[in-house]
Amino acid sequence: MRYNEKELRALSRQPAELAAELGMRGPKKGSVLKRRLLKLVANFLFYFRTDEAETAPCVLPQPVGALLLERCVVSQEEACSFSLSFVEDMDRKYVFQCDSERQCLEWTGALRRASYEVMRRSLVFYRDEILKMTGKDPLEQLGISEEARFQLSAIKA
């Protein structure tokens, strides 16, 4: 499956929802914990090498990798660490080590909410609640209330 790496690199340079240096271990057996700069941008988690500061200023740091945060499960592992796995293969986990419990909670929350599909679901949730409470559809003013992509609630019993 082809993709244009430049599109992803461009995204990785956008302002991040969250960015921090964390310990990261890949899902393969025997993977070691490495220090990585994690950057959450839209529904992607990018990870960079932490020694990028040493490269020449005109060289743009490139991510080592990117993970699409859809259909994923983010779980607290210990007080300061969490894991990320994808629904079809829950045994393969990316494990992250945080500096504090607070940081761990911050990341697990943000990663779960980053999914486009989860956000879409949240949008419909708030729309429905507001409609219930006020009798008005907040998306109507924007002229998008009829769009199929916001009709989740139509299926509900």
Add this chain to the structure above:
Amino acid sequence: MKLNRKSVLSFFRGYRAQAPDQEGILLKKGTRNTSYQRRWFILRGNLLFYLEHQADHTPLGLILLENCQVEQRLGATEPYAFTILTPRADGTEGGRSYKLAAENQEELGAWLGALAGASWRQLAALLSPLEAQYRELCQAAGQEPSSPPEDFLATFTTPSSFQELHERYGKEIQALQGVQRGPQEASDSESSRSQAEGEQGLNHSVLLSDLR
């Protein structure tokens, strides 16, 4: 840079049973071979997939729709032509442009509309004020605000064997996450689940071998 393809393919296949945001035939101009090729395009969220055939298990390619410009191309050799201009690697304008063409005016309009609103950033911009409005309303009404579901199971809409899906993933996820869900849980349990999950078990072995 390594893109975790499994995560992308999992997303593509997992929602297959659910209606995409837009799909259909589009003509796509090749890069080396500059003739137009017929491809099946599927837009889901901020990802635009294209396949050789509608029923293919693996897309040929993927276009990430963030910070893109979508414009109609008048005066092109093909009628109903438009371009998706993606950013350069450094984030500035002028990256790769995908030259596409719809088969008729109606399709062109539908695609231009769907692509214009596809970015994650736009969805986030829609979501924030709605969330704020909801909280304000709750505060005014003296009501405890509830939270929308955060796990992916709630994102499925097609009616299906809810029981099977919930047993398969629900408990495991809840146990792992230790997620505290408010009063919303009762109504959530009535929402539909997708057939896709049922298919995943069968497709699992195929999924691994198909990954490139």
